[in-house]
Amino acid sequence: MLERARELDANDPLAAYRDRFEVPDGVIYLDGNSLGCLPKATPQRLQQVIRGEWGEGLIRSWNDADWIGLPQRIGGKIAPLIGAAPHEVIAADSVSVNLFKLISAALAMKPGRKGVLSEPGNFPTDLYMIEGLEKQGLAEQRLADRASMEAALDKDVALLLLTHAHYKTGEVFDMAALTRAAHEAGALVLWDLSHSGGALPVDLNACDADFAVGCGYKYLNGGPGAPAYAFVAERHHDAVQQPLSGWMGHARPFEFTDDYAPAPGVDRLLCGTAPILAMAALEVGVDLIAEIGVERLYAKSQALSEFLRECLDDRGVDLDLVSPSDPASRGSQLSYRHPEAYALSQALIARGVIGDFRDPDILRLGFAPAYLRFEDMAEAARHLAEVLETGEWQRDEFRKRSAVT
Numbered sequence: 001m002l003e004r005a006r007e008l009d010a011n012d013p014l015a016a017y018r019d020r021f022e023v024p025d026g027v028i029y030l031d032g033n034s035l036g037c038l039p040k041a042t043p044q045r046l047q048q049v050i051r052g053e054w055g056e057g058l059i060r061s062w063n064d065a066d067w068i069g070l071p072q073r074i075g076g077k078i079a080p081l082i083g084a085a086p087h088e089v090i091a092a093d094s095v096s097v098n099l100f101k102l103i104s105a106a107l108a109m110k111p112g113r114k115g116v117l118s119e120p121g122n123f124p125t126d127l128y129m130i131e132g133l134e135k136q137g138l139a140e141q142r143l144a145d146r147a148s149m150e151a152a153l154d155k156d157v158a159l160l161l162l163t164h165a166h167y168k169t170g171e172v173f174d175m176a177a178l179t180r181a182a183h184e185a186g187a188l189v190l191w192d193l194s195h196s197g198g199a200l201p202v203d204l205n206a207c208d209a210d211f212a213v214g215c216g217y218k219y220l221n222g223g224p225g226a227p228a229y230a231f232v233a234e235r236h237h238d239a240v241q242q243p244l245s246g247w248m249g250h251a252r253p254f255e256f257t258d259d260y261a262p263a264p265g266v267d268r269l270l271c272g273t274a275p276i277l278a279m280a281a282l283e284v285g286v287d288l289i290a291e292i293g294v295e296r297l298y299a300k301s302q303a304l305s306e307f308l309r310e311c312l313d314d315r316g317v318d319l320d321l322v323s324p325s326d327p328a329s330r331g332s333q334l335s336y337r338h339p340e341a342y343a344l345s346q347a348l349i350a351r352g353v354i355g356d357f358r359d360p361d362i363l364r365l366g367f368a369p370a371y372l373r374f375e376d377m378a379e380a381a382r383h384l385a386e387v388l389e390t391g392e393w394q395r396d397e398f399r400k401r402s403a404v405t
């Protein structure tokens with residue numbers, strides 16, 4: 001398989017992009033879906049922002065280096081990756097905070113309805129943010145599994161909030177069909193694109209989506225805790241009102257008036273001052289992903305994951321795949337269920353194969369195709385087969401849980 005892998009790498013149109021990232025020697029990084037690798041251009045750009053724009057330019061850089069325009073500028077670059085127009089996307093805050101703003105805005109747009117429908121097992125923060133609004137008496141959380149999602153869209157549901165590609169299983173929702181069903185039921189839709197943006201083709205406007213949020217530190221390679229992004233369809237730009245009415249979302253922040261007047265369009269989603277260093281790092285990651293292009297990344301990610309499955313088959317590894325076996329139905333990951341998934345993931349990390357564990361029993365392998373090789377798949381399969389054969393995962397050191405898994 002290693003020979004075939006090398007042949008595939010030799011014919012890979014994205015092969016040269018690996019060199020645009022720092023990928024540590026001896027590491028096969030299957031966790032770019034959780035924290036993307038460092039683009040080589042990022043440290044240099046940050047040096048420039050720190051020494052030049054901050055150190056020398058000081059406060060003048062808000063204008064001279066257009067710090068003030070960064071949330072819109074980066075949002076505009078993310079937009080084509082998710083099927084949005086540039087003026088519909090803004091980079092700001094975390095996914096959690098953007099969820100709060102947009103769930104609140106959606107509820108305010110549907111007076112008389114309080115239901116926010118999601119699925120059990122959605123990414124925790126999505127459910128927790130609904131719960132927070134429920135405690136304030138503003139929302140009622142409804143959960144339905146995938147098979148009964150459309151039936152659960154009754155006249156009390158204001159908003160359908162779903163994660164497009166599931167963080168644990170990688171299962172992908174039919175965005176167009178569910179958006180249509182929600183609209184037919186009189187509800188709005190908010191898509192969490194954290195595991196899609198920059199990895200799978202997403203066409204928010206073709207699906208007539210209302211709102212979306214997504215993550216900057218996963219497939220966009222923006223760095224740990226990178227700012228997130230939010231999308232509001234243009235048709236809602238006048239209607240959307242969000243409760244975190246900070247000064248940066250004001251129509252004229254530098255008039256310093258006592259009363260709040262929301263800025264036009266997505267700008268009103270801003271709250272406080274943007275973290276400029278983090279924004280600068282995010283922009284480098286977004287530029288790089290935009291340069292490669294989501295279609296090519298998606299094609300390679302499917303080829304990588306299918307090749308890994310072949311390599312595992314070839315070695316007789318028979319793990320319980322919980323991701324859809326059809327690559328068209330899953331995001332950029334493969335998840336396997338194993339009662340000792342945590343110890344397995346730790347034993348793999350000790351061998352330099354960094355995937356992750358998702359409670360209680362999922363071994364998750366993510367494929368960030370911009371810097372992964374087919375050779376990495378063959379080697380990862382070998383390591384996984386050896387870890388299982390030798391039983392080395394049973395060592396005590398691999399069973400001790402750390403704070404962050």
Ligand SMILES: *Cc1c(COP(=O)(O)O)cnc(C)c1O
Nearest residue numbers: 094095096123163167192194215
């Ligand atoms: C990673 C992820 C988040 C992250 O939220 P933050 O508030 O930015 O930490 C949110 N939703 C999903 C589905 C995720 O996978």
